[in-house]
Amino acid sequence: MKNFSFYNPTKILFGEGTIKDIAGEIPKELKILVTYGGGSVKRNGVFDEVKEALQGYEMLEFGGIEPNPTYETLMQCVEVVRKNKIDFLLAVGGGSVIDGTKFIVAAVPYEGEPWDIVKTYGKVIKRALPFGTVLTLPATGSEMNNGAVITHKASRTKLPFVHPLLYPRFSILDPTKTYTLPPGQIGNGVVDTFVHVTEQYLTYPANGKVQDRFAEGLLLTLIEEGPKALAEPKNYNVRANLMWCATLGLNGLISVGVPQDWATHMVGHELTALKGLDHAKTLAVVLPVMLDIRRKEKKEKLLQYAQRVWGINTGDDDERIDAAIRKTREFFESMQVPTRLCDYNITADIIPDVIEQLKAHKMILLGEKKDVTPDLIESILKKCL
Amino acid sequence: MKNFSFYNPTKILFGEGTIKDIAGEIPKELKILVTYGGGSVKRNGVFDEVKEALQGYEMLEFGGIEPNPTYETLMQCVEVVRKNKIDFLLAVGGGSVIDGTKFIVAAVPYEGEPWDIVKTYGKVIKRALPFGTVLTLPATGSEMNNGAVITHKASRTKLPFVHPLLYPRFSILDPTKTYTLPPGQIGNGVVDTFVHVTEQYLTYPANGKVQDRFAEGLLLTLIEEGPKALAEPKNYNVRANLMWCATLGLNGLISVGVPQDWATHMVGHELTALKGLDHAKTLAVVLPVMLDIRRKEKKEKLLQYAQRVWGINTGDDDERIDAAIRKTREFFESMQVPTRLCDYNITADIIPDVIEQLKAHKMILLGEKKDVTPDLIESILKKCL
Numbered sequence: 001m002k003n004f005s006f007y008n009p010t011k012i013l014f015g016e017g018t019i020k021d022i023a024g025e026i027p028k029e030l031k032i033l034v035t036y037g038g039g040s041v042k043r044n045g046v047f048d049e050v051k052e053a054l055q056g057y058e059m060l061e062f063g064g065i066e067p068n069p070t071y072e073t074l075m076q077c078v079e080v081v082r083k084n085k086i087d088f089l090l091a092v093g094g095g096s097v098i099d100g101t102k103f104i105v106a107a108v109p110y111e112g113e114p115w116d117i118v119k120t121y122g123k124v125i126k127r128a129l130p131f132g133t134v135l136t137l138p139a140t141g142s143e144m145n146n147g148a149v150i151t152h153k154a155s156r157t158k159l160p161f162v163h164p165l166l167y168p169r170f171s172i173l174d175p176t177k178t179y180t181l182p183p184g185q186i187g188n189g190v191v192d193t194f195v196h197v198t199e200q201y202l203t204y205p206a207n208g209k210v211q212d213r214f215a216e217g218l219l220l221t222l223i224e225e226g227p228k229a230l231a232e233p234k235n236y237n238v239r240a241n242l243m244w245c246a247t248l249g250l251n252g253l254i255s256v257g258v259p260q261d262w263a264t265h266m267v268g269h270e271l272t273a274l275k276g277l278d279h280a281k282t283l284a285v286v287l288p289v290m291l292d293i294r295r296k297e298k299k300e301k302l303l304q305y306a307q308r309v310w311g312i313n314t315g316d317d318d319e320r321i322d323a324a325i326r327k328t329r330e331f332f333e334s335m336q337v338p339t340r341l342c343d344y345n346i347t348a349d350i351i352p353d354v355i356e357q358l359k360a361h362k363m364i365l366l367g368e369k370k371d372v373t374p375d376l377i378e379s380i381l382k383k384c385l
Numbered sequence: 386m387k388n389f390s391f392y393n394p395t396k397i398l399f400g401e402g403t404i405k406d407i408a409g410e411i412p413k414e415l416k417i418l419v420t421y422g423g424g425s426v427k428r429n430g431v432f433d434e435v436k437e438a439l440q441g442y443e444m445l446e447f448g449g450i451e452p453n454p455t456y457e458t459l460m461q462c463v464e465v466v467r468k469n470k471i472d473f474l475l476a477v478g479g480g481s482v483i484d485g486t487k488f489i490v491a492a493v494p495y496e497g498e499p500w501d502i503v504k505t506y507g508k509v510i511k512r513a514l515p516f517g518t519v520l521t522l523p524a525t526g527s528e529m530n531n532g533a534v535i536t537h538k539a540s541r542t543k544l545p546f547v548h549p550l551l552y553p554r555f556s557i558l559d560p561t562k563t564y565t566l567p568p569g570q571i572g573n574g575v576v577d578t579f580v581h582v583t584e585q586y587l588t589y590p591a592n593g594k595v596q597d598r599f600a601e602g603l604l605l606t607l608i609e610e611g612p613k614a615l616a617e618p619k620n621y622n623v624r625a626n627l628m629w630c631a632t633l634g635l636n637g638l639i640s641v642g643v644p645q646d647w648a649t650h651m652v653g654h655e656l657t658a659l660k661g662l663d664h665a666k667t668l669a670v671v672l673p674v675m676l677d678i679r680r681k682e683k684k685e686k687l688l689q690y691a692q693r694v695w696g697i698n699t700g701d702d703d704e705r706i707d708a709a710i711r712k713t714r715e716f717f718e719s720m721q722v723p724t725r726l727c728d729y730n731i732t733a734d735i736i737p738d739v740i741e742q743l744k745a746h747k748m749i750l751l752g753e754k755k756d757v758t759p760d761l762i763e764s765i766l767k768k769c770l
Contacts, residue, residue: 001625003400008393014642015388207622209610210629213602221594237592240386240642244595253638257399257625 001207001257008252010144011170014244016236018172019046019134022053022090025170026132030087031058035077035101037065037093041136044180050092050134060084065093068272068279069100070153071115078107078114081129089131091168094185095140098133099148102166105129118150122161133171137181138243139189139280141196141250143171151273158273159361173247175239183230186242187335188280190226193246194219194331195283198305199262200255202291203368205300208258212304215254218245219309226335263366264290267377270354270361277344284332284339288325289383293376295321297369341385351381386592386642393637395529396555399629401621403557404431404519407438407475410555411517415472416443420462420486422450422478426521429565435477435519445469450478453657453664454485455538456500463492463499466514474516476553479570480525480577483518484533487551490514503535507546518556522566523628524574524665526581526635528556536658543658544746558632560624568615571627572720573665575611578631579604579716580668583690584647585640587676588753590685593643597689600639603630604694611720648751649675652762655739655746662729669717669724673710674768678761680706682754726769736766 013021026032034050041047042063051059062077081089081104091101107114109127116124135143142148146166151158178186201215222245228238248254267290268282295302299317306312306324315323329339338344355374358364366372398406411417419435426432427448436444447462466474466489476486492499494512501509520528527533531551536543563571586600607630613623633639652675653667680687684702691697691709700708714724723729740759743749751757 001400001622001629003403005396005398007396011390011392012641013390015386018388207626209606209626210602210633213605214599217595217598217602220598225594237386241592241594244386244642248595256397257629 004256006252006256007164008144008167010167010251012144012173012247013170014173015240016174016176018174019049020053022050022132022134022170022172023056026057026088026090028056031085032060032088032090033077033081033084033086034059034061034090034092035065035097035104036061036063036091037067037097039063040180041092044177046092046134046136046177050090054090060086065097065100067096068149068151068158069096069103070151071103071118072153074100074103074107074150075114077104081108087129089129090134091131092134092136094135094137095142098135098142098168099140099150101131101133102142102148103150105131106163106166115152118152118159118161120161121159122163122166125163125165128163128165130169133168134177135171135173135243136177137185137189138173138178138246139192141193141247143168143173144247144251149269156273156357157361158269160269171247173243175236175243178239178243179234183336186229187337188278189246190222190229190242190335191284191332191337192280193242193249194222195264195280195287196249197222197254198287199265200258200260202298202301202305203259203261204298206258208256211254211256211258214248216305216308218249218254221245223309223331226331230336259368261368263372263377266358266363266366267354267381270357271346271350274350274353274357275344275346277346281337281344284337285341285344285384286380288329288332288339289380291321291325291328293380293383294367294372297371348382348385351378354381387644389641391637391641392549393529393552395552395636397529397558397632398555399558400625401559401561403559404434405438407435407517407519407557408441411442411473411475413441416470417445417473417475418462418466418469418471419444419446419475419477420450420482420489421446421448421476422452422482424448425565426477429562431477431519431521431562435475439475445471450482450485452481453536453543454481454488455536456488456503457538459485459488459492459535460499462489466493472514474514475519476516477519477521479520479522480527483520483527483553484525484535486516486518487527487533488535490516491548491551500537503537503544503546505546506544507548507551510548510550513548513550515554518553519562520556520558520628521562522570522574523558523563523631524577526578526632528553528558529632529636534654541658541742542746543654556632558628560621560628563624563628564619568721571614572722573663574631575607575614575627575720576669576717576722577665578627578634579607580649580665580672581634582607582639583672584650585643585645587683587686587690588644588646589683591643593641596639596641596643599633601690601693603634603639606630608694608716611716615721644753646753648757648762651743651748651751652739652766655742656731656735659735659738659742660729660731662731666722666729669722670726670729670769671765673714673717673724674765676706676710676713678765678768679752679757682756726766733767733770736763739766
């Protein structure tokens, strides 16, 4: 096991009816800006519930943060925060709203051009406003971590950044607020969480026995509960388990002391930035081929995955790995997330653009062993068509 | 799943050589008191390493905190802290030193009689000094939680207390510092961790799917690594996995949203207070019988435990449960921790005293359903002889 440090001070308030507990988490004298996305939180009553919980506070709102939140939109919000001397932000929505809010809280006190924050992967951050979240779409884990991914529309660039000041002070996780999500977003959320876990688990053995068991526990739960979430949209326990999986899948716990991959994500980000394809859909397309092509480097963990997660105990090594990858693809499809680029009308001509963008973003040696080259990604993408 | 809140701000610095990182975690101007136990940290070099890391700080020391730390000893330290205007405490040792230090940091600013802190299970705490830990004996999980257990020698009382102010600011977990532990303490640590997990897992089904998987992951790791820790005392990865298991076994993560038992611990505390028997040994004695006698109430989880942890797939329900309990007992014995009171020369005449003490401490309805009565405990203890 490698040395590590683990620190995660986000307070989680989990369960039905917990929005009303927000007030206990924010000092009364603070001026709050509530950020949100396309307006579904206004239609489904979540925004009203938040407003009710914040009675007595001075509160403004900023809506319209889009999926794959853009620098361009977020900078408008930065102006609002500066102009109105906001003290605390409350992100109400899914990963995009939370990620966008992380950019805003870091950009407001930043004295240079805020895109520097993204360009330096967060290194230039010195201060950030405090913020909390009300999660409505479990998927990204952003509600309990210190990272975010932002898109620069003009340059078609989608990049991650992290900083210890970007942990939410608190996050409200009420599973009933996911009841009204369309099936497409449930499918995306389950796939996104699944691939977060595999990025931290399907690498090479590092003697992180608990980390492996925890990762497998999350995958097994996703496999068990994911299809139920589509079949029984108001099953509280199913939604609760998926919500808690999504948070634990990317809160830093399962990655301590072990190698991490993230090549699938980096390729996926370029596909989203270039073609607007949903983040989770890019992962569902890329992961199965990524595992197939890198089966030699990932052999031990793929065999462990086959056995412990999918119960595959027969066949030679390659047959077991084939079966595990096939099961993975079938699981994504069962979540109504297609796994081929052609399913999304994306053709081979995108491949050179993806490679070019990866190079432009200095993503030339990816993966847990930094051996995933642009050439390898090209061959992977050809098998994704 | 039940509603819950989860908050754990302790920073973990894990791995070989991390003691030197202490200085980065404590502001230079603070006056530090290092607390420790019987002196093994002085003999094995850990204390010197801590001292080296704290060069430039004003530093005092207080040794002699005993296993099952007593109010009587700790109050001497409270006086030292008050007299010397200490700002920060650093506990160097195992659970007893850390638990004792938690009492000290709460007692120093407390204006009444500090035993109130324990008597009220922590409710009267309003302030506490900050503190960190250097863990040398993985077992209690105290290095990443906000609870402690203190013994009042005069009244033979051992009671737990908790408070949000009692999380360590940081904890150093260096697995190499456990190499010199005697086998008896390794066995105790593994058993203690195992029973922490079962107290939070072997109750009744509550649809906490991830919590169950995580608990099972910890148990499987303990079963896999525990015996290796006795056979190969300097196997770094084995010690690292056990150390991380112990921390995760009681840092609040696996208990969120699910019922908890703790009856075994409460009975064990009385045995320790009355007879001085090691904490883990009391658990190894009581747990197997506790599970046996309460098999009806715990049936579903015991069957799940039998299947997922011990791989028991044959026999009727009672046979599977019998086999799982037998395996549990055998595991404790394999860790060189005997599981009968007679192994420790404790006879039936202790039973009325335990019952009387439990009643005196208002422990009359224990367990996840508050249905474990003194009469039931009497029949359990008779089967522990």
